[in-house]
Amino acid sequence: MIRTETSCRLVVVLFFIVNTGLSSPLSGKEDWDYVEVRDGAHMFWWLYYADSPSAHSMDLPLVLWLQGGPGGSGTGFGNFEEIGPLNRNQEPRKTSWVQAASVLFVDNPVGTGFSYTDGPGGYATDVSMVASDMLVLLQHFFKDKAEFQSVPFYIFSESYGGKMAAAISLELTKAVAHGSLKCNFAGVALGDSWISxxxxxxxxxxxxxxxxxxxxxxxxxxxxxxxxxxxxxxxxxxxxxxxxxxxxxxxxxxxxxxxxxxxxxxxxxxxxxxxxxxxxxxxxxxxxxxxxxHSQSLSELMNGPIRKKLVIIPQNVTWGGQAEEVFSNMAGDFMKPVVDVVDQLLEAGVNVTIYNGQLDLIVDTMGQELWVKKLKWEGLPGFNKMRWTPLDDPASPGVTGAFYKNHKNFSFYWILKAGHMIPSDQGPMALQMLKMITQQA
Incomplete structure (x- = not known):
């Protein structure tokens, strides 16, 4: 099901104000809904239109954010802990990505966050299934939100979300080429990603x-x-x-x-x-x-005021309630590499960015650099010959916040003083990186 009525969104916001006693959370425009991607498999998305004082929302890119886990919720953690317009305490975030792009959060795989399955057979079991589900959602989204079809569309990801993003990007590239999905796919960014x-x-x-x-x-x-x-x-x-x-x-x-x-x-x-x-x-x-x-405070927010605001969440669905089943069903796929998928993306001319936090252990930069060296992409020798370029930390001018290299359609950002959740650890630097990747800086 796809909801398109602006009046419905207005009713939802008014309901939120009356029933929670909180102020309307945003001056910008937002929307959300479910898509049934398979029988009994329901995926939830939440869109924030870009809210910039200097540009119209349609003049800025659209970013799809994919969380890790598998089982981590983009509409929850990515939204309120990392890049959304408000933090967990419902206060404005100074480094929100919404000031530079429209941001689409999707709870995937099915069963993550507010997404849910009607039965045990509805969970995804590998990244191919995850990609197939996401393609169904994106087909619905770009058909319903036709104004975004010509807007540069980027996929940004974190952790296991990067593995899913690679697979999704490859299927999306094929779908666009075949004409089964209309969008302006501009690139994918793999953050601290479980690629190898x-x-x-x-x-x-x-x-x-x-x-x-x-x-x-x-x-x-x-x-x-x-x-x-x-x-x-x-x-x-x-x-x-x-x-x-x-x-x-x-x-x-x-x-x-x-x-x-x-x-x-x-x-x-x-x-x-x-x-x-x-x-x-x-x-x-x-x-x-x-x-x-799924910290207690975030869970209380999502299952309390946010649930009331959204209105459409089924009564029997709890935010994060199926997360363990999501992880369990993907266990057989978890350790499989997708380096070959990144190779295919690069060979297809897709803009691919790797970014990694200096202090991350689970997906340490040493491991990222190892699999990058295994790429068969014809541009890799040229990339390897390049020296990296330092970037000032926007929050501390004169202090190095990151290094980066770019060759043809491949980029790598080393983010200093950041761990696995880069936007949470180094918000200003992450926002600057977003602007560079989307050619706004």
């Missing part, structure tokens, strides 16, 4: 050792655990590899006193996750990587 899981896991030990977070004994233990993951991947035992990846994370935690996988400098006392006796690895990984995207 094994390259990430194999570099955890060296990265932690060089940052003084492992001693030589710990390095040996982490490397041994990572080697077990490698053997499983080489044998194409991908679900086993996902389980061994979880084991490797436990070895890392035990040897680092609970390092924070998302930012190695933000560890709090007793932050490490302790494995409960008899706990399966799916539940453990849900606590490690899904629950941090």
């Amino acid at each position: 899981p094994l390259d990430s896991v194999m570099t955890w030990g060296p990265y932690l050792y060089t940052t003084s977070l492992l001693d030589e004994y710990g390095l040996a233990e982490v490397s041994s655990a990572a080697d077990a993951v490698k053997r499983a991947v080489e044998l194409q035992q991908f679900e086993k590899a996902t389980e061994l990846w979880s084991v490797t994370e436990t070895v890392v935690e035990q040897n680092t006193n609970g390092v924070n996988f998302y930012n190695i400098l933000t560890q709090e006392p007793d932050e490490g996750v302790v494995t409960s006796a008899g706990e399966d690895y799916i539940s453990l990984q849900t606590r490690r990587h899904i629950q941090p995207l």
Whole structure:
């Protein structure tokens, strides 16, 4: 179902004001709805039109934001913790991406955030299925919002969202070429992305050792655990590899006193996750990587005032209520690489950007650089010959905030002092990067 009536949105905003006692959250225009992408599989999207004092919304690009997990909600975490117009406390965000682009959040895969499935057979099980579902949603979206068909359209992503973004971008490129979807696809940006899981896991030990977070004994233990993951991947035992990846994370935690996988400098006392006796690895990984995207305060916001504002959320649907099932159903696909997909995108002429946080562990920059060197793209030798260019931190002029390289249709941004969630850690630099990628700076 697709809702198009402006009056409906006005009623929703008025309902929000009356029933929550809060002020209308935005001066800009917004919309949201569900699309049934398969029988019983419902995906939720939320659009903020660009709200810039110097440009009309249709003169600015459209950005689709994809969260990680799988099972992390873009309409929740990406919106209120990273790039949306308001933060979790419903206060204006100075570094919101909405000032430079219209932003489309989609809760994907099905079962994430406010998206839901009517039964256990409705979950996606691999990135091909995720891409197919997203193509259905985008076909509906661009048909309903025809004014966006000519607007430059970018996909930005984070973590596992990058793996999904690569697959979605390839299918989108094919659909546009075949005429089954009309949009002006301008490029994809892969942030701290799970493109080559094994390259990430194999570099955890060296990265932690060089940052003084492992001693030589710990390095040996982490490397041994990572080697077990490698053997499983080489044998194409991908679900086993996902389980061994979880084991490797436990070895890392035990040897680092609970390092924070998302930012190695933000560890709090007793932050490490302790494995409960008899706990399966799916539940453990849900606590490690899904629950941090569903904090109690964010969950209260989404299932309270935001749910009331949106009105259309079914009574039996809880924001984040199916997140563990999302992750569980993707477990067999989790450790599979998609480097070949990035190669196909580059060869097709799609603008591809990699960006990574200096302090990220789970998708460390060392691992990202390893898989980039494996690309078969004809432009890679030219890219490798280039020196990077420093970028000033917009919040601290004269201080380096990032480095970047660009060659033909491929770019790489190294974001300093940022972990896994770059817009959250380094908001001004992330906004500057967005403007550069979308050719506004």
